[in-house]
Amino acid sequence: MKTLKQRARENVAGYLFILPNILGFVVFTAFGVGFSMVMSFTDWDMFSELSDVSFVGFDNYIEAFKDKWFIDSIKNNLFFLLFIPVQMLLSLMFAVFLNEKFFGRNLLRNLFYLPYITSFVAISLIWFQLLHPSEGVINQLLIRLGVEQPPSWFGSSDWVKPAILVILTWQSLGYKMLLYLAGLQGIPSHLYEAAEIDGATGVRKFIHITIPLISPVSFFIFIISMIDTFVMWSKIQILTSGGPGTASTVIGYYIYKMAFEHSKMGYASAIAWILFIIIFAVTLIQWRGQKKWVNY
Secondary structure, eight states: OOOHHHHHHHHHHHHHHHHHHHHHHIIIIIHHHHHHHHHTTBOOOSSSOGGGOOBOTTHHHHHHTTOHHHHHHHHHHHHHHHTHHHHHHHHHHHHHHHTSOOTTHHHHHHHHHHHHHSOHHHHHHHHHHHTOTTTOHHHHHHHHTTOSSOOOGGGOTTTHHHHHHHHHHHHHHHHHHHHHHHHHHTSOHHHHHHHHHTTOOHHHHIIIIIHHHTHHHHHHHHHHHHHHHHHOOHHHHHHTTTOSTTTTOOHHHHHHIIIIISOOHHHHHHHHHHHHHHHHHHHHHHHHHHHHHOOO
């Protein structure tokens, strides 16, 4: 039996081991979160001294819902959110295909995963060339197919979001496919064997065995995809800078724009907290709803 003094020493040693992480969290995360909440109720412009900051109450939050840029940002985010199930379905289809045994399977897996680990700046340069309105390969192909006026893509309010969606889907497909592959390989083979004995076809096995048993993976992918869609800003900045107009501006990029281009840190903090509430609410709804469609 350990004495009380020995247990106390072990507890102290344990706390000392985790102290660096706790300090890092407090200094770099907790303080920043608390500071942004306080600043969201002020008119701080980042370059003024703290003594010049005035309290404005909920004015920043009220102004956000009157701001056309903010409203358009939410609409653009919703556009990208609507296509998350499509991205998940494509990832699952490729995962099912690459889960089969055939020559060159590992090479194809690596090729599909390669865009996810490639610098997005490099990816953007390639797609800029492919989607160039006059000299791009894609528009040249469309012209040869008989399209007289192909889209200007990044220069068009109607086509910029579909162009970004294709790029983001292509880049993230490999990562989601890898997660689905891990889920597929965790399904016991005897379940498929039992289904075959009962006369189940490949489609029925996919619907009644594969989809239910990979539902935890689907839930995880949906949550991280939703959060990534809401908080993305660097990709939008590199591709379009939110243009043309507000056509491709999303909330994450708009927060960056208000904070570091217009120096309206108080207003940006308020939008950031609105974004937090949106993500928290959607995640909570999904977390409660998972009981009806996620099978562990």
